[in-house]
Amino acid sequence: MPNTKKFAALAAASLLTASLAACASDNGGGGGSSGDNDAVTIGIKFDQPGVGQQVGSDYKGFDVDVARYVVKELGYSKITFKEAPSAQRETLIQSGQVKMVVASYSITEERQQKVSFAGPYLVAGQDLLVRADDTSITGPDSLNGKKLCSVTGSTSAANVQEKFANKVQLQEYDTYSKCVDPIINGTLDAMTTDNTILAGYAAQPQYKGKLRLVGKPFSEENYGIGIKKGDTELCGKINDALDKMVSDGTWQKDLDANFGPANFKPDPAKNPPKHIPCS
Amino acid sequence: MGQLAELISKYHVALAFWMTIKLTVFGGLGALIIGTLVAIFRVAPINVLRWIGTGYVNIIRNTPLTLIVFFFAFGVLNTLNISLADQQSPTSIADNNFRWGVVALSVYHASFVAEALRSGVNTVPQGQAEAARAIGLSFLPSLTQIILPQAFRGAIAPLGNTLVALTKNTTVVSTIGVAEISYQMKNMIEFSPQLLYAIFLLVAICFVVLTLPVGALFTYLSRRLAVQR
Numbered sequence: 147m148p149n150t151k152k153f154a155a156l157a158a159a160s161l162l163t164a165s166l167a168a169c170a171s172d173n174g175g176g177g178g179s180s181g182d183n184d185a186v187t188i189g190i191k192f193d194q195p196g197v198g199q200q201v202g203s204d205y206k207g208f209d210v211d212v213a214r215y216v217v218k219e220l221g222y223s224k225i226t227f228k229e230a231p232s233a234q235r236e237t238l239i240q241s242g243q244v245k246m247v248v249a250s251y252s253i254t255e256e257r258q259q260k261v262s263f264a265g266p267y268l269v270a271g272q273d274l275l276v277r278a279d280d281t282s283i284t285g286p287d288s289l290n291g292k293k294l295c296s297v298t299g300s301t302s303a304a305n306v307q308e309k310f311a312n313k314v315q316l317q318e319y320d321t322y323s324k325c326v327d328p329i330i331n332g333t334l335d336a337m338t339t340d341n342t343i344l345a346g347y348a349a350q351p352q353y354k355g356k357l358r359l360v361g362k363p364f365s366e367e368n369y370g371i372g373i374k375k376g377d378t379e380l381c382g383k384i385n386d387a388l389d390k391m392v393s394d395g396t397w398q399k400d401l402d403a404n405f406g407p408a409n410f411k412p413d414p415a416k417n418p419p420k421h422i423p424c425s
Numbered sequence: 426m427g428q429l430a431e432l433i434s435k436y437h438v439a440l441a442f443w444m445t446i447k448l449t450v451f452g453g454l455g456a457l458i459i460g461t462l463v464a465i466f467r468v469a470p471i472n473v474l475r476w477i478g479t480g481y482v483n484i485i486r487n488t489p490l491t492l493i494v495f496f497f498a499f500g501v502l503n504t505l506n507i508s509l510a511d512q513q514s515p516t517s518i519a520d521n522n523f524r525w526g527v528v529a530l531s532v533y534h535a536s537f538v539a540e541a542l543r544s545g546v547n548t549v550p551q552g553q554a555e556a557a558r559a560i561g562l563s564f565l566p567s568l569t570q571i572i573l574p575q576a577f578r579g580a581i582a583p584l585g586n587t588l589v590a591l592t593k594n595t596t597v598v599s600t601i602g603v604a605e606i607s608y609q610m611k612n613m614i615e616f617s618p619q620l621l622y623a624i625f626l627l628v629a630i631c632f633v634v635l636t637l638p639v640g641a642l643f644t645y646l647s648r649r650l651a652v653q654r
Binding site: 232233236293298299300301304315316317318319320324327328331333 | 499502503504517518519600601602612615616618
C-alpha cells in the first residue's frame with residue numbers, strides 16, 4: 147500500500163506543477179490590451195520556412211522580421227510570439243490573446259468584417275513549386291494532367307479546384323512540409339500556395355538546388371497585419387512604422403535575407419506596396 | 426436548421442458521409458480477413474506461426490494508427506512507388522489514397538479482431554477440441570468446423586466494439602487527403618467559420634447515425650447468437 151500512496155502523491159504533484167506551468171505561460175503570453183506596457187504578444191506562423199518558422203527557441207522569417215521592426219517602432223521592449231494557425235487568427239485577435247497577427251495574413255473582405263488590417267507590407271501571389279529539373283511546368287497553363295499538392299482546407303487548394311478542376315489531380319495533406327518529399331522523388335509534380343511560402347521551402351538548405359519556383363503568380367495576396375476591428379490609431383502607427391521600414395532599407399534587407407537563397411523577388415511592380423486606408 | 430441544410434449542400438456532406446461508410450465497410454472486411462488469419466496463427470500448434478501472430482498483434486496494436494497510415498502513404502506509396510491504382514488514370518491520387526487508407530485501417534484493426542477472436546476461442550470448452558481430434562479431424566478442419574464457428578459467436582460483442590472504433594478511426598485518413606467527413610469538416614471550418622457549432626453538430630450527428638445502430642445490432646446479435654452453456 148505505501149507504494150500506491152507514494153505513487154499517488156507523485157502523480158498529484160506532477161499534475162500540480164503542470165497546471166502551474168500552464169498558468170505561468172498564459173500570464174507570460176498575456177500581451178493583448180492588458181497590463182504590462184512594455185510587453186506585447188504577436189501571432190505568427192510557426193511552420194512556414196522563410197515566412198514565420200520556429201527554429202529551436204528562436205523564430206525566423208520575413209513576417210517575424212516585420213513584427214520585430216514594427217513592435218520596436220511602437221515602443222515595446224519585450225515581444226512574445228504565439229502560434230496563429232490560419233483557422234484561429236480572427237479569434238486570437240478578437241479575444242485579445244494577441245495584439246496583432248503577422249502570419250501570411252491576406253487582406254480579404256470577409257476577414258475585414260471581423261478584424262482591421264494595417265499594411266499591406268508585402269504583395270504575394272499563388273504560385274507553383276516544382277522539381278528543379280522539371281521544365282514541363284512553366285505556369286498555371288501547363289498544368290494539364292499534372293499532380294498538384296496543397297493543404298486541406300486552404301484557399302490555395304480551393305482556388306485550384308475552382309480553376310483547374312478538370313485538368314489536374316489534387317493531393318491534399320495536412321501540412322505543406324508533407325508535400326515536399328513526394329515532389330522531389332517524383333510521385334507528385336508541383337505544390338501550390340503563396341510564392342513566399344514556396345520560396346521559403348526552396349531556400350531551405352536541405353532542398354537547395356532540388357526545387358524551383360515557377361514565378362508566374364496567378365492570384366494577388368496582400369499580406370496585412372491583423373489588429374482589433376476599428377483600432378485606427380494602432381493601424382496608423384503600424385503603417386508609419388512600415389513606411390519607415392521601407393525607406394530606411396530594412397524591408398529590402400530582410401526580404402533578401404529570407405528569400406534571397408531561393409532567387410525569389412516579390413513582384414517589383416507591386417512591392418513595396420502602398421498601404422490601404424485604416425478602417 | 427437552415428444553416429445545416431446550407432452546409433450539407435455547399436460542402437458535399439452526403440458524398441463525404443458516403444466515403445466514411447465505404448472506408449468503414451471495406452476496412453471492416455479487410456480487418457476481419459487479416460484478423461482471422463492472425464488469430465489462426467496465434468492458436469496454431471506450430472511455434473513459428475504463433476510467434477508471427479503474437480508479433481503482429483503486439484507490434485501493430487502498439488503503433489498509433491496515424492503512423493501506420495503515413496507508413497503506407499509515404500513509405501509504400503510515395504517512396505517505394507507501389508501503386509494500387511492505374512497511375513495514368515485521371516483519379517489515381519484519390520484512388521490510391523482511398524485504397525491505401527483501407528489497407529492501413531484493415532492492418533491496424535486486424536490486431537484487435539485477432540485478439541477478439543482469440544478471446545472467442547477461449548470461450549470454447551477444451552472438450553470440443555478433444556472431441557474433434559477424437560473423431561479424426563486434424564488441426565485445420567477442427568478449427569474451421571468446430572472451434573472458429575463457436576469462437577465467432579462468442580466474440581460478437583468485442584468484434585462489434587472494434588467495428589465502432591474503426592468507424593471513428595476513419596477520420597485519421599483525412600490527413601492523407603481522403604475526402605471523408607472530417608476532411609470536409611476542415612473545409613467547412615475554414616470557409617464558413619461563422620457556422621462553427623452547426624458544423625460540429627452536423628459531424629457529430631453523422632457519427633451517431635453510423636455507430637449507434639451498429640452498437641445496438643451487435644448487442645442484439647451477441648445475445649441472440651451466444652452459445653448457451
